[in-house]
Each structure stands twice: as structure tokens, then as C-alpha cells.
Amino acid sequence: MTVTLQVVVTGILLGLIYTLIGAGLTIVLGVLRIVNLAQGILVIIGSFVAFDLFTQWGIDPVLAVLIIIPVFFAAGALAERVLIRVPARESPDRAMLVLFGLLIVAEAAATLAWTSDSRSIAVGYANQSLTVGGVVIPTDYLVMAGVAVVLLGLTEFLLYRTLLGKALRAVGQDRQSAEILGIDSAAMATLVFGLGTALAGAAGAALGVLFPFSTQLDTQWLAYSFIVVLIGGLGGIRSSLVGGLALGLGQSVFSQLLPLDIVPVVVYGMLAAALVIRGGGLGQARMRRI
Amino acid sequence: MRMPAPGIAGIGRAGEGMRLLRLARERGARPPVGWGAFAAGVVALGLFGATTTQLGTLRIWTIVLMYVVLTEAWTVLGGYGGYLNFGMAMFFGIGAYTTAIVSGHAGIPPLAALPAAGAVAAILGVGIGIPSLRLRGAYFAIVTFVLTLAIEQLVSVLGVTNGALGLYLKPPALGLRAGDQLFFFIFLGGAVAVTLGVRQIGRSRFGSSLVAIREDEDAAEILGVPTTRVKTAAFAFAACVAGMTGCVYAAQLYYIEPVSTFDFSLSLNVVVAAIVGGSQIWVGPLLGALVTQLLSQEFLSSTHGVEGNLMLGALLVIFARFVPGGIVGFARRRRRTPGDETAGTAVVPDRVEGVGEDAASSAKAG
Numbered sequence: 001m002t003v004t005l006q007v008v009v010t011g012i013l014l015g016l017i018y019t020l021i022g023a024g025l026t027i028v029l030g031v032l033r034i035v036n037l038a039q040g041i042l043v044i045i046g047s048f049v050a051f052d053l054f055t056q057w058g059i060d061p062v063l064a065v066l067i068i069i070p071v072f073f074a075a076g077a078l079a080e081r082v083l084i085r086v087p088a089r090e091s092p093d094r095a096m097l098v099l100f101g102l103l104i105v106a107e108a109a110a111t112l113a114w115t116s117d118s119r120s121i122a123v124g125y126a127n128q129s130l131t132v133g134g135v136v137i138p139t140d141y142l143v144m145a146g147v148a149v150v151l152l153g154l155t156e157f158l159l160y161r162t163l164l165g166k167a168l169r170a171v172g173q174d175r176q177s178a179e180i181l182g183i184d185s186a187a188m189a190t191l192v193f194g195l196g197t198a199l200a201g202a203a204g205a206a207l208g209v210l211f212p213f214s215t216q217l218d219t220q221w222l223a224y225s226f227i228v229v230l231i232g233g234l235g236g237i238r239s240s241l242v243g244g245l246a247l248g249l250g251q252s253v254f255s256q257l258l259p260l261d262i263v264p265v266v267v268y269g270m271l272a273a274a275l276v277i278r279g280g281g282l283g284q285a286r287m288r289r290i
Numbered sequence: 291m292r293m294p295a296p297g298i299a300g301i302g303r304a305g306e307g308m309r310l311l312r313l314a315r316e317r318g319a320r321p322p323v324g325w326g327a328f329a330a331g332v333v334a335l336g337l338f339g340a341t342t343t344q345l346g347t348l349r350i351w352t353i354v355l356m357y358v359v360l361t362e363a364w365t366v367l368g369g370y371g372g373y374l375n376f377g378m379a380m381f382f383g384i385g386a387y388t389t390a391i392v393s394g395h396a397g398i399p400p401l402a403a404l405p406a407a408g409a410v411a412a413i414l415g416v417g418i419g420i421p422s423l424r425l426r427g428a429y430f431a432i433v434t435f436v437l438t439l440a441i442e443q444l445v446s447v448l449g450v451t452n453g454a455l456g457l458y459l460k461p462p463a464l465g466l467r468a469g470d471q472l473f474f475f476i477f478l479g480g481a482v483a484v485t486l487g488v489r490q491i492g493r494s495r496f497g498s499s500l501v502a503i504r505e506d507e508d509a510a511e512i513l514g515v516p517t518t519r520v521k522t523a524a525f526a527f528a529a530c531v532a533g534m535t536g537c538v539y540a541a542q543l544y545y546i547e548p549v550s551t552f553d554f555s556l557s558l559n560v561v562v563a564a565i566v567g568g569s570q571i572w573v574g575p576l577l578g579a580l581v582t583q584l585l586s587q588e589f590l591s592s593t594h595g596v597e598g599n600l601m602l603g604a605l606l607v608i609f610a611r612f613v614p615g616g617i618v619g620f621a622r623r624r625r626r627t628p629g630d631e632t633a634g635t636a637v638v639p640d641r642v643e644g645v646g647e648d649a650a651s652s653a654k655a656g
Contacts, residue, residue: 086611094614098610101607101610102607105604106603108603223436262447265440
């Protein structure tokens with residue numbers, strides 16, 4: 001019983017952080033119809049920045065998030081202006097190709113900057129834990145899940161409780177109509193891309209505390225963020241939460257039941273299956289033109 | 291090269307069918323590289339391969355030609371059909387492993403397993419293609435990407451593939467130079483055959499169907515193109531060629547293991563070559579593979595793969611962002627009158643469809 005509860009608690013905490021990776025992808029995909037293939041490497045770069053801030057200046061990853069968010073936001077917004085906007089006008093696929101190129105460049109640049117060695121952020125509270133009713137809750141999981149909840153809450157607030165969020169959602173629903181209503185959809189695109197990038201970076205800081213990371217792990221985080229989007233769908237933060245929790249719980253359950261080296265096979269296989277089954281539903285993103 | 295009567299397409303949008311027909315005619319005609327240059331290049335490479343003593347250069351060209359084969363095969367679905375396939379490495383790896391397993395169990399030389407490698411990869415291509423090609427645009431690309439990861443993980447844990455340790459094959463019973471020459475000529479022959487085949491596909495009904503799918507899949511469906519079958523066939527073709535390439539690769543190295551055999555950078559190199567060259571006509575992949583691979587082999591073979599990847603990624607960003615239609619599109623735009631829409635990218639902008647385009651086509655027709 002305690003074991004089950006343990007698995008569930010770990011799964012939920014993990015799931016909240018996975019939601020954060022997925023949320024960035026969801027927002028960009030939902031509003032701009034662009035699959036941000038660079039999501040995974042952004043997460044990894046977030047981890048490395050948090051690592052550097054921690055080892056060089058002793059800044060705790062929780063505080064590092066406050067630095068990462070504006071920096072990543074600016075980088076994402078700039079990339080959208082210079083590289084994504086024009087091809088995106090032609091087709092989302094072309095924008096995806098550019099992002100694919102950016103993913104390769106960023107991965108190579110990150111490898112040059114930080115080498116391909118595996119790192120981990122050893123915060124002071126990493127090995128501590130809380131025991132509640134026999135269930136051991138690792139403090140670092142709890143802290144990072146807390147960070148995720150705060151960021152997700154803020155994003156949800158921005159999207160659903162502000163006029164700006166309403167404008168963003170309008171662009172996502174129908175760009176042309178939104179423009180007719182006077183919404184500056186180009187500015188919204190920049191904003192959304194910056195936001196998605198910032199969330200990915202913040203997720204990187206959180207994940208860097210929990211798991212060792214290296215520049216080659218970006219495909220794993222990219223795949224995980226796909227899973228979150230595919231299970232949850234494109235309904236904003238709340239649907240990301242469904243996907244993230246499902247992934248977190250699924251992973252912690254599989255890790256209990258299956259041999260460790262089979263887990264990635266199952267996870268990737270599930271992802272491919274989810275894509276094929278749910279893909280039609282997501283395909284609504286592209287309206288039929290006849 | 292018959293297309294359904296343009297009038298049918300004209301019910302909804304006058305000019306659309308005409309435009310597709312014209313696009314279909316444009317392909318295969320008037321390549322920027324003439325037949326003379328193509329033949330001269332092949333002959334020159336053949337003479338070089340037969341006489342050279344510089345085995346290093348020979349090996350570099352072997353890899354370049356391998357990428358010509360892969361990129362041309364990729365182009366049928368990726369360029370004509372407009373579906374991005376990030377899974378070439380998956381079929382390449384499947385072909386390599388099929389070769390190792392078949393030749394190991396049957397006791398035949400690895401190269402004799404070529405048909406088996408092609409067949410297994412093609413069957414897998416059909417199996418993956420039927421469900422995943424229902425997905426459009428980016429989602430298909432993601433499935434091929436993810437399945438590559440999944441199959442690599444699977445191969446690293448299975449017993450029949452000897453997990454992460456990999457498999458040994460029978461080494462070729464030839465001298466060093468003769469062996470290198472053998473593989474060079476296999477890939478030279480393969481490159482010529484696949485390039486001509488892809489050109490022929492571009493001029494066939496099959497190729498026209500793929501272009502119709504790229505330009506407007508719903509319209510193609512309504513015009514009677516069996517879209518799923520056409521797309522799956524194109525995907526299986528790429529898979530089959532990649533599988534056979536993997537077979538030759540395995541025979542050449544006679545040792546394979548999951549990580550380098552399912553190396554995602556193979557898929558990446560193919561996509562970059564196609565985008566750099568331009569993937570809507572057979573010349574594009576040929577040029578793209580030559581340019582990108584000669585660059586990365588010639589200048590960066592001394593460094594680690596990182597700088598090579600940096601360059602390839604940057605090329606992809608630059609070409610996808612600034613040079614639609616790749617080298618071929620660029621050359622055509624330079625050569626033709628401005629405003630010819632088939633000159634550069636033929637991708638139809640989603641939003642401005644309709645009025646402007648009809649005006650453009652009727653202006654040209656009249």
C-alpha cells in the first residue's frame with residue numbers, strides 16, 4: 001500500500017514538472033500551429049544555465065528560474081522575429097524545418113560550450129526527504145513541483161484571466177478574424193514563442209535538479225513533451241496537466257513493473273501509438289480547405 | 291503523364307487544376323544540370339574509381355554517393371509529395387540488421403542479403419506508412435522521428451540483434467583497394483539508377499499524384515488520387531532503398547551496433563541535403579547531397595562530428611529560411627522571368643489562396 005502511494009506521489013510530482021515542458025510546446029502549437037522541435041534542447045540548455053548559475057555563483061535553481069525566464073523569453077522572441085516568422089507564413093512545415101535546423105545548431109553549440117559530459121545540480125536539499133504517513137517525499141521533487149505549479153498557474157492566469165490572453169487565444173482560434181478585430185497577430189506570435197521558450201528553460205532548471213543531463217538528452221525531453229501534448233491535447237494548461245500527470249504516473253508505474261532498459265521502448269512505442277490514434281484529432285489544427 | 295481533366299478541379303477554384311497540370315509538366319523538364327554534365331560526371335567518377343590509388347578520397351566519394359542514393363529516394367515522398375520523413379536512419383538500420391541476421395543464419399555473403407534487406411525495410415515501410423500517413427504535415431514527421439528512437443531502443447535490448455554489443459558479419463574476401471572500389475562502384479551504380487528512377491517517377495502518373503497531394507491533398511483526393519496508397523508506396527520506396535543502402539553499409543563495415551547504425555544524423559543529413567539542393571525535382575537532391583556531403587566530408591572529417599553538425603544545422607536554417615526551393619529553386623529564379631510561381635518554391639501559401647492565384651494563372655494562360 002505504501003509502495004503504491006509512493007509511486008503515485010512521485011508520479012504526480014514528476015507529472016507536474018513534465019506538464020511544464022509540455023505547456024511550452026502546447027502554447028506554441030496551439031496558437032501558431034508550429035511544432036517547436038527545439039523544445040528538447042531548450043530544456044537541456046535551461047538545465048545547463050541553471051547548473052552554471054549554481055556552481056559559479058551559488059544561485060539556487062529556484063532563483064535561477066527567475067533569471068532564465070526573461071533571458072529565454074528574449075531569445076525565443078528574437079528567433080521568432082528573425083527566423084520563424086517568414087517561413088511560418090508560407091507553411092508551418094517550413095517553420096518546422098527551420099526549427100529543426102536550430103535544434104541541430106543549438107545541440108552542437110551546447111556540446112561545444114558544455115561538452116557532452118553528463119552533469120547534475122547537487123542542491124543542498126537533494127538528499128533530504130519528508131515523510132508523511134509512511135510515504136517518503138523527496139524534497140527536491142517537492143520544491144521543483146512547487147515551482148512548476150506556480151509557473152503553470154501564472155501562465156493559466158495570463159491565458160484565461162487577462163485581455164492579452166484573450167487576444168492570444170483569439171489568434172489561436174482564427175488568425176484572420178483576430179486581425180480583423182484589431183489584434184496584432186505578429187506581436188502575439190512573438191509573445192507566444194518567447195513564452196514557450198521561457199517555459200522550456202524553466203522546466204530545464206527544474207529537471208536539472210532531479211535528473212542528470214547531457215546535451216544528447218534533448219530528444220528524450222522532446223519526446224516527453226510530445227507525449228504530454230498528445231495525451232492532453234491542445235486545450236491550454238489544463239489539458240497539458242492531464243498529459244503531464246499521465247506521463248509522470250505512467251513512468252513511475254512502469255519503472256516499478258518493467259526492467260529498466262525496456263521502459264524507453266514502451267514510452268516511445270506508446271508515443272507512436274498515441275500519435276497515430278490521436279493524430280487525427282490534433283489534425284484539426286489544420287483546417288480542411290475544401 | 292495524364293492528369294484528370296482540369297475542368298473538374300475548376301468547379302471550386304478555377305485554375306487550380308491547370309496549375310497542377312503545369313506543375314507536373316515543369317518537373318522533369320529543363321534541369322539546371324544538363325544530361326551532358328550528368329553523364330560526364332558519372333564517367334569521370336567511374337574513371338577515378340577505377341584508377342585511383344587514393345583510398346581516402348575514394349571512401350569520401352563512396353559516402354557522398356551513398357547520400358545521393360538516400361536523398362534521391364527520400365525526395366519521392368519528401369519533395370514530390372511534401373511529407374517530411376525523418377526516418378531514413380530507421381530503415382537504414384533495419385536493412386543493416388536484416389543483412390547481418392540473414393547472412394549470419396544462412397551463411398551467405400552479406401551483399402547477397404540485399405533483396406532481403408530491401409524487402410524487410412519496404413514491408414516495414416508499408417506497415418508504418420499505412421497508419422502514420424493518415425497524419426498530415428508535422429505529425430507524420432514526428433512519428434518517423436519517434437519510431438527511429440523506439441526501434442533503436444528495441445534493437446539495443448533484443449536478443450536476436452545481440453543488444454548493445456552489435457553483430458559481426460563476414461568480412462569481404464577482397465584486398466583493401468579492391469574492396470573499397472567494389473563499394474564505390476556499388477554506390478555509383480546505385481546513385482545513377484536511383485537518380486534516373488526518381489526522375490522517371492517525377493514524370494509518371496505516380497509522381498503527378500504525389501505533387502497533387504503536396505499542393506492540395508483534399509483536392510487530389512476528390513480528383514480521384516488514391517492518396518493513402520500513393521503516399522504509402524512513396525514511403526515504402528524510400529524505405530526499400532534505405533534498407534538496401536544499410537545492407538551495403540553493413541557489408542562494408544562488417545560490424546554493426548545500434549547507436550551508430552540508427553544514427554539520427556543520417557536522417558538529418560538526408561533532409562539537409564534535400565532542402566539545400568531543392569527537393570521538387572530530381573536534380574536537387576543530387577546537387578544537395580554532393581554539396582553538403584563534400585563540405586562535411588572534405589573539410590570537417592578531421593574534427594569531431596560536432597562542428598559538422600553545427601554546419602549542417604546552420605545550412606538547414608539558412609536554406610529553409612532564406613532560400614526556398616534550395617539551389618535548384620535559386621538557379622531557376624535567376625534564370626527565369628520574375629513572378630513565375632513555379633520557379634522557386636511551389637508551396638502554396640495557405641492564406642492567400644484563391645483570388646491572387648487565379649489571377650496569376652489566367653494571366654499566364656491568356
